[in-house]
Amino acid sequence: MKWLQTVFQESGLSLRPRLFWGAAALYWSSFAAVGYVQSNAYWLLQGSHAFTGPETLDFLLRGLLWFLSTPLILYLAYRAPITSFRPLGRLGRNLALHLVAQFTLNLWITCVVYLLLYKLLGLGPGRTWGPDGVWASMLLRLSISLSMYLLLVFGYGVVVYASRNQTLHHQNVRYELANEQLKSQLAGAQLQALKMQLNPHFLFNTHHAIVGLILEHENERAIAMVTALSDLLRAVMANGDAQLIPLREELQFVTKYLDIQHIRFQDRLRIQFDIAVDAHECLVPQFLLQPLVENAMVHGVEQVLGQAWVRIGARREGPQLVVEVQDNGPGATSRRYSSGGADRGIGLGNTLARLEKLYHGHAQLEFTQPPTGGTVVVVRVPYGLPAAQPTALPSPLRATI
Incomplete structure (x- = not known):
């Protein structure tokens, strides 16, 4: 039984001893039954009689000895597999080992049957041995026993290969599931980081702007800025973890953010929207534009x-949605961030990481600086619509604030 434990442990097979011996009994008994029926049919067609009692006992004893040899055969199959054709030299050596082992087992079983039945018990051999005794009987059964032996060795190799392949597949599925869960958790954490980070610089400036307006007795503008800030913070939590x-929902949030900026800069700031009809319902990452x-x-x-201006545009280009944010700032003279640069800030860094996690390389974030000045930020994501769409899309949004 140690052989069996070694074979099963090293091969990764979980097979109980009772189940193993049951499968082995079924394997050898099926061959024995077919051989017994075939042999009897042959003798009956030759005009002779069916197997006698000693001949049947001889047949059953051989099958029992092959059955008891199963652990040894499987151990040899484990030590010298023949299911792999590389390298060919090792395959040849393993096959030669099995041929020698099968010949030895066949000779040993023949000798045991001969000594036990015909020498010890003194039974009459009849047609079982023929005129040449042990050697003739062994050679007569050599091809059949070789086929059974090699089929068992090859079948063991196939079962082990299938079991290992299934184990690796299950491990791969578990690793992929864990990896996707980690990606989802990371994307969620980055989204929460973006929500929590509504740039302290922006909140600090807004707070001081409100205080300044109150000191200057600009109460209406101060109230409008407080209201806009409240609406903005409420909008941050509106979509949960989606x-x-x-x-259109992302634009509503950005509009609340721009309302505060417009109160700060007043007539010096102009905001332009240029949103195509078929872009309103397209799905985009939450907190993408801010x-x-x-x-x-x-x-x-x-x-x-x-005079300063910011333009926000969105349109469809084939299978992609293209979103642009453009301004007329000084451009490269003061910009140090880029799509791959290290100084792009937490917000842009998280945006790039989220695009990678959500779209697996099928999204782009590009920075360009036209010769006329300013900077254009272009985001390209796969064009996708939610499951439930309105029957009619709104008209193109082309507005100026």
């Missing part, structure tokens, strides 16, 4: 002494 939302617009405000609008 990763993808329609673009970091991009905030960069346009900090690195663009705040650096401009005169």
